[in-house]
Amino acid sequence: xxxxxxxxxxxxLRAWMAFLAAGHLIDHEIERQLKREADLSHxxxxxxxxxxxxxxxxxxxxxxxREAMVSKSRLTYQVTQLERAGLVKRTGCESDRRSxxxxxxxxxxxxxxxxxxxxxxxxxxxxIEVLSPEEIDLLGDALTRVAxxxxxx
Amino acid sequence: xxxxxxxxxxxxLRAWMAFLAAGHLIDHEIERQLKREADLSHxxxxxxxxxxxxxxxxxxxxxxxREAMVSKSRLTYQVTQLERAGLVKRTGCESDRRSxxxxxxxxxxxxxxxxxxxxxxxxxxxxIEVLSPEEIDLLGDALTRVAxxxxxx
DNA sequence: AAGGTTCAGTTCAAATATGAACTAACTCTA
DNA sequence: TAGAGTTAGTTCATATTTGAACTGAACCTT
Numbered sequence: 001x002x003x004x005x006x007x008x009x010x011x012x013l014r015a016w017m018a019f020l021a022a023g024h025l026i027d028h029e030i031e032r033q034l035k036r037e038a039d040l041s042h043x044x045x046x047x048x049x050x051x052x053x054x055x056x057x058x059x060x061x062x063x064x065x066r067e068a069m070v071s072k073s074r075l076t077y078q079v080t081q082l083e084r085a086g087l088v089k090r091t092g093c094e095s096d097r098r099s100x101x102x103x104x105x106x107x108x109x110x111x112x113x114x115x116x117x118x119x120x121x122x123x124x125x126x127x128i129e130v131l132s133p134e135e136i137d138l139l140g141d142a143l144t145r146v147a148x149x150x151x152x153x
Numbered sequence: 154x155x156x157x158x159x160x161x162x163x164x165x166l167r168a169w170m171a172f173l174a175a176g177h178l179i180d181h182e183i184e185r186q187l188k189r190e191a192d193l194s195h196x197x198x199x200x201x202x203x204x205x206x207x208x209x210x211x212x213x214x215x216x217x218x219r220e221a222m223v224s225k226s227r228l229t230y231q232v233t234q235l236e237r238a239g240l241v242k243r244t245g246c247e248s249d250r251r252s253x254x255x256x257x258x259x260x261x262x263x264x265x266x267x268x269x270x271x272x273x274x275x276x277x278x279x280x281i282e283v284l285s286p287e288e289i290d291l292l293g294d295a296l297t298r299v300a301x302x303x304x305x306x
Numbered sequence: 307a308a309g310g311t312t313c314a315g316t317t318c319a320a321a322t323a324t325g326a327a328c329t330a331a332c333t334c335t336a
Numbered sequence: 337t338a339g340a341g342t343t344a345g346t347t348c349a350t351a352t353t354t355g356a357a358c359t360g361a362a363c364c365t366t
Contacts, residue, residue, distance in 0.1 A: 004277065005270025012281050015289045018296035019280070023176040024222045025303035041352090062314055069177045074353060076316055081352095098314040098361045117158025124157065127172070128165050130302055135295045136168045142288045143171035149283055150178035194322085215344055227323060229346055234322090251331045251344040313362075323352070332343070 026126050033122050038115035043070060045119070047078055048087065048112045051104045058103035060093065087111055179279050186275050191268035196223060198272070200231055201240065201265045204257045211256035213246065240264055 008016060027042065034040045040048070050067040051057055059067065065075040079102050082088040087108035093099035104112070128136065161169060180195065187193045193201070203220040204210055212220065218228040232255050235241040240261035246252035257265070281289065 004274050006273065008273060008276065008281065011286075011290055011293060012277075014297065015284075015293035016276055016280060018293050018300055019176075021222065021300040022296040022303070023172075023180075025300055027176075028222075029303065029306075043352090060314080065315095069174065069181075071354070072315065073317080073355075077352070093314095096314080096362075100315065120159065120161060121157050123161065123169055124165075126303060127169060127299055128161065130299050131168075131295050133164075135291060137164055138288060138291055139295060140164055140168035140171050142284050142292060143175040144167065146280055146283050147171055147174040147178055150175070150182065150279060153182075196322090213344080218345095224324070225345065226325070226347080230322070246344095249332070249344080253345065307366100309365090311362100311364075313360100315359090315361105317358075318356090319354100321352105321354070324350080326348090328345105328347075330344085330346105332341105334341080335339090336337100 022127075029122060029126055030119065033118055034115060037118050038111055040111070040115065043068070043074070043078055044082055045112075045115070046070075047075070047082060047102075048104065048108060051088065051102060052109065052112055056103070057109065058091075058101045060099045061102055062099070064102055082108070175280075182275060182279055183272070186271055187268060190271050191264055193264070193268065196221070196227070196231055197235055198265075198268070199223075200228070200235060200255075201257065201261060204241065204255060205262065205265055209256070210262065211244075211254045213252045214255055215252070217255055235261070 007013070030045075031042050034042060034045050038045075046068045047064065047070075050064055051059055061075060061079070062072070064079075065072055068075070070078065079088055079090065083090060087105055088102050089105050091101040091103055093101055131139065160166070183198075184195050187195060187198050191198075199221045200217065200223075203217055204212055214228060214232070215225070217232075218225055221228070223231065232241055232243065236243060240258060241255050242258050244254040244256055246254055284292065
């Protein structure tokens with residue numbers, strides 16, 4: 001049994017540091033690309049993507065917050081900004097009057113579709129093309145497990 | 154040749170989404186643990202760790218910023234906060250009077266040593282223990298390559 | 307149907323982050 | 337050694353994030 005609070009062994013440490021570093025660095029590149037090509041922040045982009053994936057290009061705020069992994073108040077802010085920019089609109093929900101739909105506008109769809117090729121290209125360059133197909137599969141398996149565990153906590 | 158701006162194939166997408174999600178979720182847990190046990194934010198903790206790894210528990214601001222992957226102005230802010238909390242102190246550098254040393258105080262060392270076991274434990278629980286040793290090695294290799302590429306850009 | 311609880315979303319003030327502009331110090335070259 | 341260019345770090349104004357408190361609506365339970 002390893003010492004639970006003791007140092008990680010070198011290989012564990014290497015994996016952990018690489019995970020942290022790769023996360024920061026990729027995020028930084030993405031932030032730049034989105035800003036440059038569509039004047040969007042990464043969180044804003046995530047919101048648009050989740051909405052695009054949803055039925056009718058809309059989701060309730062609370063669902064959207066879970067999907068995009070942001071806090072309620074942060075989402076309120078983001079959606080307000082996106083609404084101001086004309087990319088999203090809010091609609092009251094008739095069946096549950098506490099809820100609010102956030103829905104992509106046509107301009108929102110257009111903006112997203114415009115920036116996505118560049119985004120995908122960047123994800124390819126920074127992550128996908130640096131890995132072998134086997135590594136991609138294994139990384140997908142491993143990190144899906146990690147994420148699922150955390151969501152179930 | 155795959156369409157550079159087209160959708161990722163399902164396995165690539167899975168890897169990418171898992172990478173994003175795992176990053177967010179782990180970061181969130183870490184943020185909570187550090188806050189709870191030592192009243193530190195993750196960026197603050199990173200700063201302390203980098204200093205602890207350095208010769209004499211000190212680094213120049215610009216070096217520290219690179220190590221911790223934060224902007225200059227962000228680091229200025231973080232170090233000011235840490236200084237206010239008595240965990241770090243600034244010292245002018247005689248050999249280059251533009252430079253500033255950020256150095257861990259004894260209390261900084263103490264605070265870091267106090268929170269690190271819990272931090273390591275959390276890294277183990279959320280990442281290490283969820284992976285097989287082979288996965289850890291492969292993840293380390295793969296993401297080190299990813300990070301190195303980005304640093305070399 | 308009253309009372310208690312939970313849930314969806316917003317608001318507010320305080321903390322933190324961003325990026326451009328700035329100061330001061332170093333380096334190099336002619 | 338003057339002047340141009342570079343580097344280290346800070347400052348400032350603005351933008352974003354955080355978390356706790358709040359409002360209103362739905363859901364129990366009796």
